[in-house]
Amino acid sequence: MSTMIPTKDVAKLLRTELRAAFPGVKFTVRCSTGTASAWMNVSWADGPTTGQVDEIAGRFEGRKFNGMTDSYDHQGSVLIAGQGAAMPEEVVYGCDGILTARTFTAAGHLEAQRVIETDSSIPYVRVCDEDGNLLKGAGNLIRPGDEVQIAGHGYSDWMDVHQAAHLALYERDLTPARTK
Incomplete structure (x- = not known):
């Protein structure tokens, strides 16, 4: 059985992953509100390319919007390593999409x-x-x-x-x- 990780907690995981991958770059990770509450926005200045950030961010999407069918495709569950000797846990990310935006200083x-x-x-x-x-x-x-x-x-x-x-x-x- 899978555990659902809420979008707010997914944002924390994504922020940690981005900081580890690109030290010295300040990322802003924000959850949307209202009907888009399962979406996140990630922004940063200079730093890595949009493709590099999208590669990492894409791993945290539980569903992806499919414009051909005008619906969402589920991405399935993910195994997350446990602490110490704990067994890995099967999780589903509660994030429907992540929009990224790079600016320049x-x-x-x-x-x-x-x-x-x-x-x-x-x-x-x-x-x-x-x-x-x-x-x-x-x-x-x-x-x-x-x-x-x-x-x-x-x-x-x-x-x-x-x-x-x-x-x-x-x-x-x-x-x-x-x-x-």
Whole structure:
């Protein structure tokens, strides 16, 4: 027989797991309220990529929303190791979904500028000032019909400084160096 772990307790487990995996990165893990009370929101600045966080967070979802059937698919139970010599316990996480959101600080914007200057096909484009503040009113970085390379990927759509910074850092892990 499985034990159901409530979403609030799942949030504590997820927070602990994220802190262990990415020391030095501050994560905010919040439970939703109302009809979405079995959902969680995870946010952080710079640090690991969204894919890295999604990989860990996905293990804590008891159900996942299936847009094809407009319903939830149960993920089954999980065995959790017991304390000391205790036997593992079979549990079901009471979380229906976890939404993740990564933002960037001034340090992240400076890293995006460095990536764009080194890896981009847009010459002399500035996305931030020397303090890492994104430029305001910089307009489009890509003219219609042009293609731009950022971090090894080609883009030909409209793009502003926010999008350029996000694309430059999308696959880049900015987690502080881990010490042993």
